[in-house]
Amino acid sequence: MPMPRSSALRDYALRRLLLMLPTLLGITFLVFLLCQFVPGGPIDQMRMRIAGAGDFGETGSSGAHRASSVDIPETDLQSLKRYYGFDEPILVRYATYLGKLATLDLGDSFRYTLPVEDLIISRFPVSVYFGLIAFLLTYSICIPLGIVKALRHKSHFDNITSVLIFLGYAIPGYALGAVLLGLFAVQHDWFPLAGFESQGFADLSLMGKIGDRIHHTALPVICYAIHLFAFMTILMKNSLLENMSADYVKTALAKGMTWKRAVFGHALRNSLIPIATSFGNNISLILTGSLLIERVFGIPGMGLLFFEAITARDYPVVMGYIFISSALLLLGNLLSDLCVAIADPRVRFGE
Numbered sequence: 001m002p003m004p005r006s007s008a009l010r011d012y013a014l015r016r017l018l019l020m021l022p023t024l025l026g027i028t029f030l031v032f033l034l035c036q037f038v039p040g041g042p043i044d045q046m047r048m049r050i051a052g053a054g055d056f057g058e059t060g061s062s063g064a065h066r067a068s069s070v071d072i073p074e075t076d077l078q079s080l081k082r083y084y085g086f087d088e089p090i091l092v093r094y095a096t097y098l099g100k101l102a103t104l105d106l107g108d109s110f111r112y113t114l115p116v117e118d119l120i121i122s123r124f125p126v127s128v129y130f131g132l133i134a135f136l137l138t139y140s141i142c143i144p145l146g147i148v149k150a151l152r153h154k155s156h157f158d159n160i161t162s163v164l165i166f167l168g169y170a171i172p173g174y175a176l177g178a179v180l181l182g183l184f185a186v187q188h189d190w191f192p193l194a195g196f197e198s199q200g201f202a203d204l205s206l207m208g209k210i211g212d213r214i215h216h217t218a219l220p221v222i223c224y225a226i227h228l229f230a231f232m233t234i235l236m237k238n239s240l241l242e243n244m245s246a247d248y249v250k251t252a253l254a255k256g257m258t259w260k261r262a263v264f265g266h267a268l269r270n271s272l273i274p275i276a277t278s279f280g281n282n283i284s285l286i287l288t289g290s291l292l293i294e295r296v297f298g299i300p301g302m303g304l305l306f307f308e309a310i311t312a313r314d315y316p317v318v319m320g321y322i323f324i325s326s327a328l329l330l331l332g333n334l335l336s337d338l339c340v341a342i343a344d345p346r347v348r349f350g351e
Contacts, residue, residue, distance in 0.1 A: 009338065009341060012337075013334060013338065016333075016334045016337070017334070020327070020330045020331075020334075023326075023330060024323070024326060024327060024330070025098075027322065027323075027326045028097075028098075028101070028319065028322075028323055028326075029094060031318070031319060031322050032090075032093075032094050032097060032319060033090065033094075035315040035318060035319065036090055036093075038313065042084055042110045042313070084110070097319070101323070104117065105117070106120070106316060106319070106320035106323070107316035107319070107320070108316060109309075109314055109316055109317050110312070110313075110314045110315065110316065110317075111308070111309070111312045111314045111317070112314075116316045116317050116319075116320040117320070119305060119317060119320075120302065120305070120317075120320055120321070120324065123300060123301050123302050123304070123305045124301075124302055126196055126299060126300055126301040126302075127294070127299075127301035127302040127303060129217075130217065130220055130221060130224055130299065130301065131224065133217065133221050133224075134221050134224035134225035134228070135225075135228075135282065137221065137225055137229075138225045138228050138229045138232060139232070141229065142229050142232040142233040142236060143232070143236050143272075143275065145161070145233050145236075146232070146233045146234070146235070146236025146237040146239075146240065147236065147237075147240060147268070149161060149162070149233070149237040150236070150237045150238075150240035150241045150244065151240075151263070153237075153241060165229075165230045165233055165234060166230070168226045168227065168229065168230040169227060169230035169231060169234070171226065172227070172292075173223040173224065173226055173227055173290060173292070173293050174223065174290075174292035174293050174295070174296050176222070176223050176226055177219065177220070177223040177293055177296040177297060178296055180219045180222065180223070181193060181219065181296065181297070184219065185219075191215065191216075191218060191219050192215065192216055193298070194297055194298025194299075195216060195297075195298055195299070195300075196216055196299055196300055197212055197213065197216060198212050198215075198216070219297065220293060220294075220297045220299060223290075223293045223296075223297075224290060224293060228282060232275065232278075235274055235275065235278075236271065236275060239270075239271040239272075239273075239274045239275070240263075240267060240268065240271040242271075243266075243267035243268075243270045243271045244263060244267050246267070246270075248266065249262050249263070249266060249267050252266060273340055276336065276339035276340045276342070277336050277339070277340055278336065279335065279336055279339045282332075290303045291303040291304070291306055291307050292307075294307070295307050302321065305317065305321065306318070306321045309321065
């Protein structure tokens with residue numbers, strides 16, 4: 001006898017949550033292993049500063065060559081390795097990292113000498129702010145626009161909007177950001193060049209703070225949303241077109257059902273299934289920020305933190321970011337499956 005649908009969904013969600021643990025372990029181990037063999041760690045950067053080569057991320061091969069010729073006294077070298085935890089075998093270091101991770105301790109940043117979780121907590125709301133605005137705007141516009149484009153297929157409206165949408169899909173968000181900054185911030189000075197808020201933000205009135213935040217939000221949100229917006233609009237249109245030509249719609253029309261009811265009562269619901277499939281993944285990607293877009297606009301979010309950590313070889317921050325983004329991605333996949341189950345009652349997750 002089949003299980004009740006709610007029980008099947010609950011059991012499926014529990015199984016997926018349990019499977020996330022070994023997946024996260026595999027991801028963290030591979031990234032941890034990679035970080036151990038990538039040159040430019042804190043000891044290498046100390047050698048570069050002694051050699052006068054600057055930071056590793058800001059120098060080329062000549063700086064690395066100069067640093068390689070710098071010798072640190074053996075006693076000092078062993079002290080540094082012990083301080084950074086490099087004196088133990090890799091598996092022992094990884095086991096120590098997992099032990100800290102179990103207590104939600106992501107370690108301390110090499111660059112900022114602060115707990116990684118504090119750095120992420122300070123940057124995470126900024127990425128969430130931009131990501132959720134872009135996410136809500138995208139879904140509130142692309143679904144109705146895709147429906148209209150499908151209903152008016154091959155019309156002038158459909159052709160013109162398709163050109164704009166394909167341009168948006170083809171242009172990377174960070175490249176569009178550079179163009180928008182050059183046009184609207186440098187040439188016309190309509191928008192700020194970078195940052196999340198203006199100087200003296202705390203002294204502004206409530207309406208002044210809202211206006212200043214919108215002023216700093218407009219261009220980055222466009223770049224955040226442009227690729228997702230184009231993809232979701234195309235997906236919505238093509239899915240609805242496919243379902244409008246399906247046999248069950250033709251059968252409904254043959255039985256006397258009105259065209260409006262056949263489309264909006266039957267075809268539209270099935271057309272939302274592909275949208276539901278990507279719903280969770282889009283949330284997880286948006287919440288972790290966009291590395292290059294935040295770099296272009298100087299937004300102090302998760303993406304910029306990750307970019308700076310890679311540049312400075314700040315391994316604890318890199319590990320913490322990848323762990324959180326991987327966990328969000330896995331949870332997003334689960335959320336997508338549950339959304340599909342809600343949108344399509346035919347989906348079954350086992351007995």
